[in-house]
Amino acid sequence: MTTAVVERPGGLRVRCEGVVHLYRTFEGHDVVALQGVDLTIAAGERVAFLGPSGSGKSTLLTLLGGIQKPSAGRIFLGDEEVSRMGERYLARVRARRVSTMLQGSTRNLLAYATARQNIAFARLALSADERRAALPEAELLGRVGLEQQADQVVSTMSGGQRQRLALACAVSTGPQLLLADEPTSQLSHEDRDHVIALIHSLGDDLGTTVVVVTHQPEVAATFPRTVTMKGGRVGSEGRDGAEYVVIGAEGVVHLPTHLAEQWPPGTLVRIEPEDASRLVVSRSEQEGPA
Numbered sequence: 001m002t003t004a005v006v007e008r009p010g011g012l013r014v015r016c017e018g019v020v021h022l023y024r025t026f027e028g029h030d031v032v033a034l035q036g037v038d039l040t041i042a043a044g045e046r047v048a049f050l051g052p053s054g055s056g057k058s059t060l061l062t063l064l065g066g067i068q069k070p071s072a073g074r075i076f077l078g079d080e081e082v083s084r085m086g087e088r089y090l091a092r093v094r095a096r097r098v099s100t101m102l103q104g105s106t107r108n109l110l111a112y113a114t115a116r117q118n119i120a121f122a123r124l125a126l127s128a129d130e131r132r133a134a135l136p137e138a139e140l141l142g143r144v145g146l147e148q149q150a151d152q153v154v155s156t157m158s159g160g161q162r163q164r165l166a167l168a169c170a171v172s173t174g175p176q177l178l179l180a181d182e183p184t185s186q187l188s189h190e191d192r193d194h195v196i197a198l199i200h201s202l203g204d205d206l207g208t209t210v211v212v213v214t215h216q217p218e219v220a221a222t223f224p225r226t227v228t229m230k231g232g233r234v235g236s237e238g239r240d241g242a243e244y245v246v247i248g249a250e251g252v253v254h255l256p257t258h259l260a261e262q263w264p265p266g267t268l269v270r271i272e273p274e275d276a277s278r279l280v281v282s283r284s285e286q287e288g289p290a
């Protein structure tokens with residue numbers, strides 16, 4: 001497929017430096033959702049975020065999309081730091097350069113509007129030139145297999161149709177960065193494969209940087225890079241099928257999950273260099289602190 005949705009040059013580079021995020025609960029407690037994320041995603045790269053529930057995947061995604069600002073640390077979209085953007089400028093970035101699909105298709109759509117009206121709404125912030133350069137709405141709907149649903153109201157659509165429409169709206173502005181939180185959860189296998197193929201075709205056509213949060217191994221396997229979150233940090237990364245742990249800012253190394261179960265917190269270990277590219281981790285015979 002070679003048709004561009006809206007012609008824009010390439011994808012956006014994303015960089016996180018020591019990103020921390022806290023939520024204040026109604027009871028006044030602070031919840032640490034992210035505690036020092038260092039991560040660079042190259043322009044045009046496609047990455048799947050994995051990790052257990054509560055590890056901070058959705059929080060990181062909303063920070064990358066400028067929906068929330070980090071409590072500390074810095075996030076760069078291209079060369080621009082998100083926290084330094086004024087609200088109006090950030091709103092323009094969100095409307096034209098960065099598309100975020102939140103978890104659950106209904107949060108991304110106007111339920112009582114038709115497919116066509118939803119796409120028109122998503123494109124409101126585009127300039128007249130950009131709108132002219134954009135893929136015609138009928139073609140866009142055709143690409144997500146909804147040509148027959150152009151005038152159908154969202155609330156009468158199936159879950160799969162809504163999710164495909166949400167994706168059509170997200171890509172209708174030709175974003176340089178597409179962020180999608182669980183875009184394939186609760187879909188049939190057929191709808192899941194359709195949505196993922198569309199996401200990858202956007203990357204192929206426009207060089208868009210793509211980040212997808214998923215719990216589904218079949219979905220993660222279609223991405224050349226995976227980032228697994230653990231306790232609010234990047235725990236490990238997968239590149240072309242090989243898994244690596246990541247050294248954190250303070251020299252902290254997470255153990256791979258299968259070893260972490262055998263060597264629980266408190267285990268005493270010794271780390272010694274074997275040669276220039278190898279460290280040996282050995283477990284002490286002594287009991288660690290209880």
Ligand SMILES: Nc1ncnc2c1ncn2[C@@H]1O[C@H](COP(=O)(O)OP(=O)(O)OP(=O)(O)O)[C@@H](O)[C@H]1O
Pocket residue numbers: 023024025031032033051052053054055056057058059060229
């Ligand atoms: N609005 C909020 N208020 C308070 N705490 C929150 C809020 N949103 C998230 N959290 C907490 O922040 C932490 C990270 O949550 P987050 O939703 O980012 O994780 P996740 O990895 O996306 O989880 P899931 O896979 O279940 O969606 C969790 O401890 C969660 O309970």
